[in-house]
Amino acid sequence: MIDLSVTYAGLTLKNPIIVGSCGLTNSVESLKKLESNGAAAVVLKSIFEEQILHQTDFEITEAQKNEFLYTQYSESIDYIDQYMKEDTVTSYLKLIKDAKKELLIPVIASINCVSNYEWSRFAKRVEDAGADAIELNVFLHPSDDSDVDFEQSYLDIISKVSQEVSIPVTLKMTHSFTKLSQTIQKISQTDLQGLVLFNRFYIPDVDIETLQVTPKHPYSDPHDYTLPMQWIGLNSKKVSCDLAASTGIHSAESLIKQLLVGASAVQLVSALYLNGPEYIQTILKGLEEWMNSKGYNYVNQFKGKLATDNKYPATFERIQFMKYFSQIK
Secondary structure (H helix, E strand, C coil): CCECCEEECCEEECCCEEECCCHHHCCHHHHHHHHHCCCCEEECCCEEHHHHHHHCCCCHHHHCCCCCCCCCCCCHHHHHHHHCCCCHHHHHHHHHHHHHHHCCCCEEEEEEECCCCHHHHHHHHHHHHCCCEEEEEECCCCCCCCCCCHHHHHHHHHHHHHHHCCCCEEEEECCCCCCHHHHHHHHHCCCCCEEEECCCCCCEEEECCCCEEEECCCCCCHHHHHHHHHHHHHHCCCCCCEEEEECCCCCHHHHHHHHHCCCCEEEECHHHHHHCCCHHHHHHHHHHHHHHHHCCCEHHHCCCCCCCCCCCHHHHHHHHHHHHHCCCC
């Protein structure tokens, strides 16, 4: 009998599929539907650092002291004043408590943050509410042209939150680093137990008829899986924590590829928006059929089979580039 169970960030999962933070993970009713269709864990829709600062005992005027978060060009305070009237912190903690009462699978809280400001104390309240783990979705965008050290910001946030809680802490990071492998490996050596590659930022488009900047299609593309696959494959044998793949996983094939290069789990979002929660079953069936065809009974029998352990990955990548492009006429 095929066993799809895996371990990720200290959590035992019945299969490698985690539903990532999104609107589908914002209510107990929706979470129950995801669980009944095979989800092994859920990451709740993110609560934002701005919301925490606004709704806790810390005054918004204190938050303004963070020049990185609130510059003269920022609309963050106007947004808070207009849209954040309800007690979002209380609601978020209640969602965690209610989800833990109704679900058997792990519930992972998500905090979207940009700094190591005093909001980090909120992590303890998340733990007390019953969350099985915390995912830090760090929103440090490559468009920022300040002198903020992104890598150090990651390290500071991880350190602050890890001091507050005893549950596993994971982090979803961007791929926008000059030496990405070096950064992934350095971050993995902290108190983190899981690292998600990668978060997906808002992408604008241009309407040439209305001459307006508009949002691009919100869903990932099935071909996007290659980005996390490449960097997981290059680093899975060199990191000190588990890796999860995010963005572009739309099929059993792309799930299998992530596992082959060393991912412990994957996060689905766009595929579920496009196909419904029932699509989890389709992907799991495809995974089982492939494992059966290859004679695998456990995921660990093939996990990381195609990960590189090359001591000189940059040279390896260049050789692959030359081999490929030398064939093009």
